[in-house]
Amino acid sequence: MSEPVIRMEKIIKTYYEGKPNELEILHGIDLTVNQGEFVSIVGESGSGKSTLMNIIGVLDRQTAGSYFLEGQDVGGMSDEVRSAIRNRRIGFVFQNFNLLPRANALKNVMVPLMYGETKVKDQKERAMEMLAMVGMEERAGHRPNELSGGQKQRVAIARAMINDPAIILADEPTGALDSKTGHMVMDLFHRLHEEQGKTIVLITHSQELASETQRIVTLLDGEIVADKGGAR
Amino acid sequence: MFLENIKEAITSIFSNKMRSLLTMLGIIIGISSVIIITTIGGSIQSTLTATLNSMGGNTVSAYVEARYPETDEEWDTWVYPDMTDEDYVTQEMIDGLIEAYPDEISGIAAQSNLGYGQIKDETDADNYANVSVAGITPEYLDYMKVEMYAGRNLTKTDNETQKKVCVIADTMAERYFDGRDPIGEKVSVVLSDGSIHDFVVVGVYKYNQALFGQVDTSIPEKDRSTMMIIPLQTCFKLQGTDQTGYDSFNLLLTPLADVEQATADITSYFDKIYADNENFHIYAYNMQSDLGMINTVLNVITVAVSGIAAISLIVGGVGVMNIMLVSITERTREIGVRMALGAKRRTIRQQFVIEAIVLCLIGGTIGILIGVGIGALLGTVAGFIIQNMYAEYANYIIMEVHPSGSAIMLSLFFSMLTGVFFGYYPANKAAKMEVIDALRYE
Ligand SMILES: Nc1ncnc2c1ncn2[C@@H]1O[C@H](COP(=O)(O)OP(=O)(O)O)[C@@H](O)[C@H]1O
Ligand SMILES: [Mg+2]
Numbered sequence: 001m002s003e004p005v006i007r008m009e010k011i012i013k014t015y016y017e018g019k020p021n022e023l024e025i026l027h028g029i030d031l032t033v034n035q036g037e038f039v040s041i042v043g044e045s046g047s048g049k050s051t052l053m054n055i056i057g058v059l060d061r062q063t064a065g066s067y068f069l070e071g072q073d074v075g076g077m078s079d080e081v082r083s084a085i086r087n088r089r090i091g092f093v094f095q096n097f098n099l100l101p102r103a104n105a106l107k108n109v110m111v112p113l114m115y116g117e118t119k120v121k122d123q124k125e126r127a128m129e130m131l132a133m134v135g136m137e138e139r140a141g142h143r144p145n146e147l148s149g150g151q152k153q154r155v156a157i158a159r160a161m162i163n164d165p166a167i168i169l170a171d172e173p174t175g176a177l178d179s180k181t182g183h184m185v186m187d188l189f190h191r192l193h194e195e196q197g198k199t200i201v202l203i204t205h206s207q208e209l210a211s212e213t214q215r216i217v218t219l220l221d222g223e224i225v226a227d228k229g230g231a232r
Numbered sequence: 233m234f235l236e237n238i239k240e241a242i243t244s245i246f247s248n249k250m251r252s253l254l255t256m257l258g259i260i261i262g263i264s265s266v267i268i269i270t271t272i273g274g275s276i277q278s279t280l281t282a283t284l285n286s287m288g289g290n291t292v293s294a295y296v297e298a299r300y301p302e303t304d305e306e307w308d309t310w311v312y313p314d315m316t317d318e319d320y321v322t323q324e325m326i327d328g329l330i331e332a333y334p335d336e337i338s339g340i341a342a343q344s345n346l347g348y349g350q351i352k353d354e355t356d357a358d359n360y361a362n363v364s365v366a367g368i369t370p371e372y373l374d375y376m377k378v379e380m381y382a383g384r385n386l387t388k389t390d391n392e393t394q395k396k397v398c399v400i401a402d403t404m405a406e407r408y409f410d411g412r413d414p415i416g417e418k419v420s421v422v423l424s425d426g427s428i429h430d431f432v433v434v435g436v437y438k439y440n441q442a443l444f445g446q447v448d449t450s451i452p453e454k455d456r457s458t459m460m461i462i463p464l465q466t467c468f469k470l471q472g473t474d475q476t477g478y479d480s481f482n483l484l485l486t487p488l489a490d491v492e493q494a495t496a497d498i499t500s501y502f503d504k505i506y507a508d509n510e511n512f513h514i515y516a517y518n519m520q521s522d523l524g525m526i527n528t529v530l531n532v533i534t535v536a537v538s539g540i541a542a543i544s545l546i547v548g549g550v551g552v553m554n555i556m557l558v559s560i561t562e563r564t565r566e567i568g569v570r571m572a573l574g575a576k577r578r579t580i581r582q583q584f585v586i587e588a589i590v591l592c593l594i595g596g597t598i599g600i601l602i603g604v605g606i607g608a609l610l611g612t613v614a615g616f617i618i619q620n621m622y623a624e625y626a627n628y629i630i631m632e633v634h635p636s637g638s639a640i641m642l643s644l645f646f647s648m649l650t651g652v653f654f655g656y657y658p659a660n661k662a663a664k665m666e667v668i669d670a671l672r673y674e
Contacts, residue, residue, distance in 0.1 A: 060668040086574050098569045098671075115574035
């Protein structure tokens with residue numbers, strides 16, 4: 001078996017470290033996600049899902065423990081290198097979309113290319129391909145405020161995919177959508193997983209959506225209390 | 233990336249037009265005031281310079297001046313002394329001067345009026361011409377760029393040998409001689425004092441309003457007076473005085489001569505000659521020093537306005553810094569998103585510095601446009617004022633109104649510098665944000 005995409009060992013996250021109100025949120029998480037898995041992380045609000053996700057996404061640093069992304073120890077890396085890793089290896093999908101308000105759909109999809117180290121040729125064509133994949137090519141010239149929630153999330157997914165990342169991280173991507181559009185977005189993730197073999201980690205509130213995935217990890221008060229269906 | 237940054241900066245600036253405009257106000261005022269003042273100053277300077285040059289370039293004026301008493305007691309009893317023959321500047325002195333400074337001085341321009349008179353045709357009583365007769369040094373005619381229509385100009389020999397020759401106006405020649413060739417013809421001039429003098433016509437000059445004044449069209453053409461030019465020494469002789477020297481004259485300089493140096497040389501040359509003269513000495517001056525004074529005044533004004541501009545640029549820059557800080561706080565989330573998508577700290581810093589520079593450059597450009605517009609307008613007005621102040625030279629005055637290129641370049645440079653200087657702090661603040669905090673910012 002090749003190196004897992006994510007390998008976490010005894011990850012601890014503490015806020016206000018060394019202060020009187022010190023708060024340990026994650027209490028030693030061990031998590032391994034292999035290439036091509038579609039994992040959902042469920043748990044009550046405040047259980048630490050987002051905190052965990054931010055560490056996985058190299059947005060935040062763990063207080064203790066080690067985290068290997070594609071075999072590389074991310075913990076000790078410089079900000080510069082971490083930026084490059086986020087750019088090349090991780091595709092983010094946020095609950096509140098986080099599109100740039102003044103840029104149209106096409107420009108939004110192209111942002112990761114702009115920050116890329118290597119010059120990608122035919123940037124526009126590639127971005128249009130991504131928009132076509134999520135069925136948004138006709139809205140390429142529209143700004144976020146001219147798009148519905150579901151459409152915004154599809155643009156965000158196109159953006160997450162443009163650098164062909166090792167992993168897609170989605171933190172409650174359907175949280176701001178009605179259940180019908182939520183299902184449509186979910187179907188898109190399934191397609192990316194099945195057709196392109198993408199590794200996806202999805203945080204969700206919805207037991208129903210989680211049950212569609214191969215593996216369900218349950219968090220409770222900063223600890224993994226259940227891990228069903230994993231490791232084929 | 234760089235281009236992308238500029239595009240984004242423009243989009244961001246234009247998405248908040250009013251705020252951006254107000255922010256740029258300090259820069260606009262600072263830059264436009266500098267451009268206005270340099271445009272006006274430059275226009276005045278170049279108008280004066282071009283005008284002086286069109287009047288024959290460099291000259292030094294000189295005249296015989298009484299030695300004024302030095303004490304108050306002496307003043308009480310002092311009377312302006314009468315000039316005697318020894319007090320005048322002679323042609324020999326001038327020749328000696330030219331010999332001493334051949335690289336600087338090329339000739340003398342002096343003039344004396346003989347008076348008004350009438351040329352009478354003895355064969356036809358109805359045919360006459362009114363003239364004003366003036367004695368002029370031959371160099372003066374060249375210097376004034378009097379163009380010959382026919383025949384020749386007056387020569388040094390004409391002058392030295394006090395020949396009774398003349399040069400007449402083309403308008404007069406055509407009418408009086410009625411198509412005949414006037415060269416070689418003898419004309420008799422009856423002066424207003426009744427004396428009669430004969431001259432041989434050697435040349436016909438082209439009438440030029442700038443040199444000889446407006447034609448008075450209220451008088452019938454036949455009665456109009458034109459200038460008849462004779463050698464200066466001939467004029468002195470006819471005036472019946474013993475005067476052969478000059479009391480007031482202009483020295484013509486060679487094209488490469490330095491006016492100030494020439495003035496100093498002329499002064500010291502005549503100081504030596506007049507050292508023993510108790511009553512008189514020669515005072516030499518040049519218009520260049522007037523110009524120099526005007527330039528000094530303009531430079532002082534320019535420096536003062538530049539100081540004001542610098543202050544408004546600083547105030548404007550602080551405004552830019554303030555608005556950039558506001559903008560960065562407003563866009564914290566956006567910065568977080570960009571960082572999440574792979575933007576490095578220095579990329580974020582670059583983006584906001586560029587935005588500040590673009591903001592300042594747009595302000596600077598607006599300032600330049602306003603400055604050039606108002607400056608050109610005021611420069612033109614200043615030109616007209618000069619033209620009216622020196623109405624007699626109106627036709628010589630060459631108005632040149634153009635903005636100073638170096639002032640524009642400098643303005644753009646300082647606008648940019650303001651952007652870099654005052655944009656760096658906010659941009660750096662943006663760059664130092666932690667991605668997770670920026671992303672979670674509400
Ligand atoms: N930056 C932070 N500073 C302090 N406490 C935080 C911070 N981020 C999250 N927390 C706390 O960590 C806990 C887990 O939050 P989070 O991971 O967002 O939960 P979930 O996503 O599962 O709802 C919460 O109690 C929250 O208050
Ligand atoms: Mg959460």
